Amino acid sequence: MKVLIAPSILSADFAALGKAVADAEAGGADLIHVDVMDGHFVPNLTMGPPVVRALKKVATVPLDVHLMIEAPDRYAEAFVSAGAAMLSVHVEVLPHLHRSIQYIKSLGARAGVAINPSTPVSSLEEIAGDLDHVLVMSVNPGFSGQTFIPRSESKIQAVRALLDAAGNPAPIEVDGGVDASNAARLVAAGATILVAGNAIFGSADPAAATRALRAAASGILAR
Ligand code: DX5
Ligand code: ZN
DSSP states (O other): OOOEEEEBGGGSOGGGHHHHHHHHHHTTOSOEEEEEEBSSSSSOBOOOHHHHHHHHHHOSSOEEEEEESSOHHHHHHHHHHHTEEEEEEEGGGOTTHHHHHHHHHHTTSEEEEEEOTTSOGGGGTTTGGGOSEEEEESSOTTOSSOOOOTTHHHHHHHHHHHHHHTTOOOOEEEESSOOTTTHHHHHHHTOOEEEESHHHHTSSOHHHHHHHHHHHHTTOOOO
16 A cells, blocks of 8 residues: 655644645645644644635645544534545544544545544444544644654554454554654554654755655655
């Protein structure tokens, strides 16, 4: 399966998001990852549907929207009509996960579930066959620039095994502390969507950093 690079604009200059998207796309980004935070589920506030709508106007690749919010069911429609092609919702806030996933699909978006570092893979057991993707958090959600949690690598392997057992080829997305030093290992573990904020927009040349991450992911030593 092709590895997709999903730069996270959380690390970009919010006064120049159009340029951030253009830079990432110039470097070959496959998706633009958009982190939505509500100040309740995570201790940070970021952006909402109007920003997604503005990004949709300038992005040529699909928008991958990660909802770190307490009430994703309430806002899913607004994000999909604003232009989200993929929506990830957190299992930790959803008592009726099956219903939520079906709802997102009915809106016409790819429906995925995100799991925090302390959330067991078994929380996905009953829903594994229904998911369009799984997002494995490899830091505690809320901020860019945190250190990758090593255990996430074996967690990705376990999620892959669970999806395979359900006969579901859905991709696994890894998010948090991803950079050129760990990309190849994460792909080997089973991740095929690499989200990266700091590694791309913390760099002086985000296009080159996007290319470098792809090269690292394919095991080629990045210059
Ligand atoms: C963290 C977000 C991530 C974040 C990744 O809560 O979900 O998408 O932007 O940033 P880095 O790659 O810097 O860890
Ligand atoms: Zn994210």
